[in-house]
Amino acid sequence: MNDIIVHGLEWTTKELFTYPNEFIYWSIQIVMYPYMTGLVAGAFVLSSLYHVFGQKDLKEIARFSLVFSLALLPVAAMPLLLHLQQPLRAIHPLMTPHFTSAISAFGIVFLTYALIVLSEIWFVYRGHFVTQADLLAGSSSLGDRMKRGVFKALAMGATDLSPEAMAKDKKAVGIMAGVGIPVACFLHGYAGFIFGSVKANALWMSPLMPVIFIMSAVVSGIALCMLTYIVIMEYKKFKAVMAKGRGDESVLLIKGAEMEVISKASRYLMSFLVAAISLEILDLIFRGYTAMKSWDILRSVMYGKDFVNIFILQYGIGNLLPFLILILPGRNLRRVTVATILILFGVFMMRWNVVIGGQAFSLSFSGFMHYHLPIVPHSLETFKEGLGGALMVIATPYLLFYFINKFVPSLGSSK
Amino acid sequence: MKCSRRDFLQKGVCAALAASLPVSALKLLAPGEAAAMLKESNLRWAFLVDTRKCVGCGMCVKACKNENEIPYDTPVTRTWVERYVVTRDGKTRIDSPDGARDGFVSPEIMGEEIDDKEITKAFFLPKLCNHCATPACVQVCPVGATYQAPDGTVLVDRKWCIGCGYCIMACPYGVRFFHPVHKVAEKCTFCYHRINQGMQAACVQACPFGVRQMGNLKDPDDPVTKIILTERVGVLKDEYGTKPHVFYLGLDERVR
Amino acid sequence: MKNHVLRPLWVALALVLVILVARKIYVPSDFGINGQNYTFGFYRKANLDDWKAVKVKYSGREYCKDCHEENYQANASSKHHLLQCENCHGPAGSHPDDPAKLVVDRSRELCLRCHAKLNYPNSQRAALPGIDPVKHNQGSACIECHKPHKPDMEG
Numbered sequence: 001m002n003d004i005i006v007h008g009l010e011w012t013t014k015e016l017f018t019y020p021n022e023f024i025y026w027s028i029q030i031v032m033y034p035y036m037t038g039l040v041a042g043a044f045v046l047s048s049l050y051h052v053f054g055q056k057d058l059k060e061i062a063r064f065s066l067v068f069s070l071a072l073l074p075v076a077a078m079p080l081l082l083h084l085q086q087p088l089r090a091i092h093p094l095m096t097p098h099f100t101s102a103i104s105a106f107g108i109v110f111l112t113y114a115l116i117v118l119s120e121i122w123f124v125y126r127g128h129f130v131t132q133a134d135l136l137a138g139s140s141s142l143g144d145r146m147k148r149g150v151f152k153a154l155a156m157g158a159t160d161l162s163p164e165a166m167a168k169d170k171k172a173v174g175i176m177a178g179v180g181i182p183v184a185c186f187l188h189g190y191a192g193f194i195f196g197s198v199k200a201n202a203l204w205m206s207p208l209m210p211v212i213f214i215m216s217a218v219v220s221g222i223a224l225c226m227l228t229y230i231v232i233m234e235y236k237k238f239k240a241v242m243a244k245g246r247g248d249e250s251v252l253l254i255k256g257a258e259m260e261v262i263s264k265a266s267r268y269l270m271s272f273l274v275a276a277i278s279l280e281i282l283d284l285i286f287r288g289y290t291a292m293k294s295w296d297i298l299r300s301v302m303y304g305k306d307f308v309n310i311f312i313l314q315y316g317i318g319n320l321l322p323f324l325i326l327i328l329p330g331r332n333l334r335r336v337t338v339a340t341i342l343i344l345f346g347v348f349m350m351r352w353n354v355v356i357g358g359q360a361f362s363l364s365f366s367g368f369m370h371y372h373l374p375i376v377p378h379s380l381e382t383f384k385e386g387l388g389g390a391l392m393v394i395a396t397p398y399l400l401f402y403f404i405n406k407f408v409p410s411l412g413s414s415k
Numbered sequence: 416m417k418c419s420r421r422d423f424l425q426k427g428v429c430a431a432l433a434a435s436l437p438v439s440a441l442k443l444l445a446p447g448e449a450a451a452m453l454k455e456s457n458l459r460w461a462f463l464v465d466t467r468k469c470v471g472c473g474m475c476v477k478a479c480k481n482e483n484e485i486p487y488d489t490p491v492t493r494t495w496v497e498r499y500v501v502t503r504d505g506k507t508r509i510d511s512p513d514g515a516r517d518g519f520v521s522p523e524i525m526g527e528e529i530d531d532k533e534i535t536k537a538f539f540l541p542k543l544c545n546h547c548a549t550p551a552c553v554q555v556c557p558v559g560a561t562y563q564a565p566d567g568t569v570l571v572d573r574k575w576c577i578g579c580g581y582c583i584m585a586c587p588y589g590v591r592f593f594h595p596v597h598k599v600a601e602k603c604t605f606c607y608h609r610i611n612q613g614m615q616a617a618c619v620q621a622c623p624f625g626v627r628q629m630g631n632l633k634d635p636d637d638p639v640t641k642i643i644l645t646e647r648v649g650v651l652k653d654e655y656g657t658k659p660h661v662f663y664l665g666l667d668e669r670v671r
Numbered sequence: 672m673k674n675h676v677l678r679p680l681w682v683a684l685a686l687v688l689v690i691l692v693a694r695k696i697y698v699p700s701d702f703g704i705n706g707q708n709y710t711f712g713f714y715r716k717a718n719l720d721d722w723k724a725v726k727v728k729y730s731g732r733e734y735c736k737d738c739h740e741e742n743y744q745a746n747a748s749s750k751h752h753l754l755q756c757e758n759c760h761g762p763a764g765s766h767p768d769d770p771a772k773l774v775v776d777r778s779r780e781l782c783l784r785c786h787a788k789l790n791y792p793n794s795q796r797a798a799l800p801g802i803d804p805v806k807h808n809q810g811s812a813c814i815e816c817h818k819p820h821k822p823d824m825e826g
Contacts, residue, residue, distance in 0.1 A: 006489045007593040016525065017671070019542075019589035020495045020514035025580045085578020085598040092558040092577050094690060095698050100710045103557035103581055111686070119679035126675075156682075158675030165675065172676050199655050200551060200587035293654075363589045364671035366509055470796040472784040474758045481762050482728045500791070518784030520804060537791035553711045562714035563706055572718040608725035617729050623753035624795065 005381060007085065011374055016367035024359045024371045027385050029079040031355045032393045034191040034213060035220070035348055036076040039397075041188040042221010043069035044117065044180055046265065051120075051177035061261050064232075065225040066124065067410035070117050071401035076187075077110065078393050082384045102194040109190060113183045120176035122154070123169045125408045129155040150407060188217040195354060202294030202365075203301075203358040208283045215276035220347035222269045226262060227340040230333065232411055233258075262336050266326050273343070277319050280350075297365045305360060305368065310353050318346015456565040459632040459660075460605055463639050463648070464541050466665040469626045471496055471539035473518035478621035480516065482606065484596075491592040492516060493603040494543035494618055499669055500524050502533045507669050515539075540670055541626060543618070544569065544590040544603035545651065545659030552582035552591060561600060567632075567660060568605050576600050587655045605629070632660070728762035731755065735763065742820050749821040759819065779804075782813040 008023025043065040050062035081087045094107035129151045136148035158165075189210045195201070196209025284302070287295060302310055322339035356371045374386030383389055405411070479494045480487050495514030501507050508524045519539070522528065546569050553561050553569060560576035563569050571582075576599035583591040583600060594601035606616035610629065614620075619627045630639025642648070642664070649666030650659045699715050706712015735756045736743045746752060757763055759781060760773045788801030808816075 004486050004489065004595045005598075006491055006595050007598075009490065017497075017509040017511075020511055021491050021583075021592035022589050023592075025583050025593070080579075083579070085580070085593055086576065089558075089575070089577040091693075091697075092560075092575065095694050096559045096575075096702055096713075098556055098559045098709075098713050101555045101557040101581065103555070103579060106557070115679070115683045115686070119683075122679055123676075156675075156678050158678055160675060168674070168676050194581075198551075198555070198585050200585055363587060364509065366507075366671050468795055470785060470794070470799055471789075474755075474784070478729060478757070478762075483725075517780060518787075519789065520780060520783035520787040522787075522789055531790045534790075534792060536793055537789070538794050539796070550711065559702070559713040559715075562718075563711040564719055565706060570718065570722055572715050572721075574718070574721070575715055604722060607722045609727055611723050612727070614727065614731075620729060620731055621755060621758055623755070623758065 005379075007381070010382060011372045011385070013370045013372065014362075014367060015370065016362075017364050018362035018367040018369060019364060022362055022369065024356065024369055026083075026355055026359065027371065028373055028387075028390050029083040029385055029393075031348070031351045032390055033076070033079040033083075034188070034217075034355075035351045036072060036079060036393065036397075037188045037191055038213070038217030038220045038347065038351075039224050040069055040072045040076050040113075040221070041184040041214070042218045042223075043072060043225050044184040044221070045218050046222050046225050046268075048177040048181050048184075049268065051173055052181065060258065061225060061229050061265060063124065064229055064410045065221075066117070066121060067404060067408050068225060068228060068397070068401055069221075070121060070408075071397045071404050073110075073114055073117060074400065075393060075397045078396060079389075080106070082389045082393070102190055102197060105186075105190045109183065109187050113180070113187050116176055116180040116183055120173055120180065121408055122156075123172040123176065126155060126158060126169055127161055127166060128408070130159050130161055154407065185214055189214045195358070200363065201358050202292070202298055202361070204354065206283055208279055209354075212276060212279045212283070215272055215279060216347050216350050219269060219272045219276055220344060222265055222272070223340040223343040223347070226265050226269070227337065227344065230262070230337055230340075234333075236411070259333065262333065263331065266331065266336060266339075269340075269343070270323060270326050273319060273323055276350075277315065280315075294361075294365060297361045301357060301360045301368070306353060306357055309349060309357070314346050314349035314353055317342055318349050319343075322346070456567075457633050458566040460546065460567050460610070461630055461632040461639065461643060462543065462546070462605070462661040463628040463630065463642060464661060464663050465626050465628075466538055466540055466663055466667075468624045469496065469539040469541060470624060471498055471515060471519040472623065473515040474621045474623060475541060475618035475627060476514055476516045478617040479603075482609075482617035483604070485601075486595050487516070489595050490514065491595065491601075493590070493601070494541065497540045497542065497670075498524065498537070499540060499667065500529060500537040501535050501669060502529060503535055504533075509671060536667075538665075538667060540663075540667075541618075542588065542590070542651070543661060544605075545588055545657070545661045546603075546605060547660060548658035549656065551585045551587065551655065551657055555581045555585040557581065564607075568607055569602075570604055570607060571600050571602065573597055573599050587652050587657065588659075726764075728764050729755075729757050730763040731757070738767075745820040749823050751819065751822055777812050777814055779811070779813055782817075782819075786813075 006023070008025050008027070011027060012023045014022070047062045047066040047069065050059055081090055084090055093104050094111075097104040097107060099105070133148055133151040133155060136144050136151070139145065139148070192210030192213025195204040195213075196206050198204045287298060322342040325335050325339040325342075328335075359369055359371070361368055374382035377383035377386050377388050473496060476492055476495055479485070480492060483493055485492060490513055492514040495511050495516075496519075497509055497511045497515075498519055499507060499509050508527070508529070510524050512519070522531075546567055548567070550563060550569050553563055556562075557579060558575060558577055560572045561569065561582050562572070573594075578593065578599055580593065580600070583593070586602075591600055591602045593599070606614075606618075609616055616627070616629055619629055628639045630637040630643075632640055632643070634640055635644075643662050646664065648662040648664055650662060651666075651670065653659070699717065701716040702714070703716075704712055705714055705716045732743070732755050739756070743756070746754070746756070759776055761776075763773065764770055766773055783804050785799050786801045787804045788799075789796045791797050813819075
């Protein structure tokens with residue numbers, strides 16, 4: 001408690017006139033947070049497109065994106081824990097929620113959404129838990145016995161695998177997937193509301209903000225699932241080729257990523273992409289037209305300092321370019337891979353431009369603040385709120401997915 | 416049978432969500448509580464700043480830092496003074512070196528030496544937390560760590576704040592910051608510990624020129640209240656609807 | 672076979688129950704709507720007393736009078752009579768117990784707060800007697816020539 005740290009001082013430089021207490025308080029982790037919840041929401045919506053709307057082409061990717069959505073979920077809370085000045089008090093929004101604050105919704109929405117995802121996964125995999133527990137019944141090795149214990153616990157005593165019971169499961173999955181869509185949208189939309197409702201911030205204040213966030217969240221979720229799906233499936237094929245040689249029968253059976261699935265998902269991706277960019281451009285046009293008190297400084301930030309970030313990186317490379325790649329005839333796996341990577345980059349830039357961009361100008365409208373992301377950490381704070389912390393957040397879902405997938409396998413063709 | 420199962424599930428989910436309602440929200444319905452809430456306090460603090468008298472000595476900032484234990488060498492401060500220099504070409508230059516903790520000791524502003532003849536007007540503007548009547552910062556606190564006391568003072572519960580920074584982002588006036596030692600949200604408290612003992616706030620006492628004053632808006636005989644009610648006073652950024660309670664005499668349109 | 676479909680729901684309700692119990696234990700009993708409404712008056716009531724209990728550091732001019740009569744009177748009848756002793760000497764606290772001695776700030780910067788001349792039209796700052804800090808004995812302490820307690824009579 002004795003160390004004196006002015007939070008934000010290290011990574012903020014000021015230009016012209018800013019109030020003494022102004023620093024970039026919401027830095028990289030607050031950029032990561034809506035990004036991660038966006039991926040969570042998008043992955044879930046993609047999965048629900050199959051379970052609720054019966055889009056049969058999406059069956060393969062639906063299972064995967066549901067489980068991946070679960071792996072992403074704890075990671076959505078990570079940036080907040082890394083950002084809080086008092087992380088040990090993180091439970092307070094659940095203890096004394098002040099519902100006039102958008103942030104207070106986090107505890108309850110997050111829990112509700114987690115329960116829905118977990119329930120849906122339970123219904124999808126209940127049969128698997130039961131059969132695996134049975135398979136491991138005779139084994140005496142410690143590893144197998146432990147695994148059996150886990151599967152038995154996961155089954156929660158519901159061992160009925162009759163057609164009626166499985167039909168009940170399927171119905172429950174449909175309900176969970178349906179109920180989960182608005183909750184997933186709320187999980188991310190409220191993040192948009194967090195920013196959109198701050199009247200003190202000229203860039204954030206807008207009723208469009210929650211909608212823009214949701215649209216771009218779905219975009220990023222679909223893109224991430226497509227990309228991860230492609231990478232994993234192609235890697236599996238690659239491994240098989242390396243092991244057995246190209247002509248081997250087992251290799252021919254492993255199909256790698258399926259173009260049918262990818263094409264269908266791409267179409268959804270494109271429509272949400274168009275929706276997201278339209279709203280952002282609408283917001284920009286309105287601001288310029290109404291030219292409120294903040295317009296002068298906003299203009300100098302958006303068309304000056306942040307021009308490359310907004311128009312080149314986010315709109316150009318992150319939106320227009322992948323849209324063109326996807327819409328051109330002759331769509332193939334390589335092109336789609338590039339497009340999804342660019343989209344993920346574009347959505348990240350959108351979060352960056354909102355969070356950091358909103359703090360790029362002073363409340364005085366007479367000065368600027370520049371954000372310098374801490375690259376090499378020399379203290380806990382410069383790690384947590386620097387590149388180290390961001391990388392940790394990005395890597396963790398994959399780590400979690402690796403372990404979760406051992407119990408709820410979601411890759412490869414279903415029976 | 417199909418209908419009842421789906422119904423049950425849906426009702427179950429609703430019940431689960433409803434059961435998560437905070438107990439305190441139910442408190443709103445208790446009649447005794449509601450009655451107590453309606454009884455108003457006979458004390459409402461207001462602050463008056465006479466900008467025509469301010470010379471930018473910064474004694475207020477120094478006193479505040481010492482009184483309220485804000486580490487002296489850090490750039491954050493509960494109150495500060497801004498300098499405005501308006502030149503003949505219409506340009507306004509504004510600065511506040513370390514919040515005017517050490518006063519203004521040089522005519523150089525923003526790295527420029529301005530010729531005296533070019534200056535049309537120049538003044539100093541003290542700022543502090545406005546202890547608004549409908550504070551945006553309190554509205555956005557997710558945990559009820561910052562609040563409005565019965566006498567209008569807006570305070571932060573250092574033991575409950577989680578340090579999310581939402582209140583800092585929500586304040587249009589930039590008066591909030593993270594306390595460098597306590598690692599929670601921090602801001603001017605109107606020297607709550609002093610005014611509740613009949614003392615003046617540290618900045619009010621420290622100002623040699625009587626720029627700063629505090630009074631009770633509910634008391635019509637209070638000299639400060641009389642000025643606010645009879646003379647022409649301004650407030651900062653009233654367009655945000657926060658209803659600030661720091662009133663300024665001689666507030667210039669150039670003030671940011 | 673009991674309906675297994677509701678099993679996750681029971682888990683959910685159990686979790687909600689755990690949270691409600693935890694809340695009852697963890698949250699102080701005076702936490703609630705203690706003010707006008709839920710929006711602005713939702714807090715832990717005892718915090719008001721926490722803030723009232725903060726130690727007062729600055730005592731004001733009258734506190735110094737009894738022991739430092741000479742300087743007090745000199746100051747009171749001089750052009751510096753508007754200044755508080757603590758403006759220059761720092762907070763008295765419970766002096767002479769703690770702190771035992773107060774700062775005697777002899778730096779140039781202290782005086783320049785008011786006396787660095789700034790010719791601002793329509794500002795009281797311009798009316799204060801002042802010097803150009805660059806041209807007037809730069810590097811020297813002001814008190815080498817001027818008496819802070821009674822600046823009317825200076826060397």
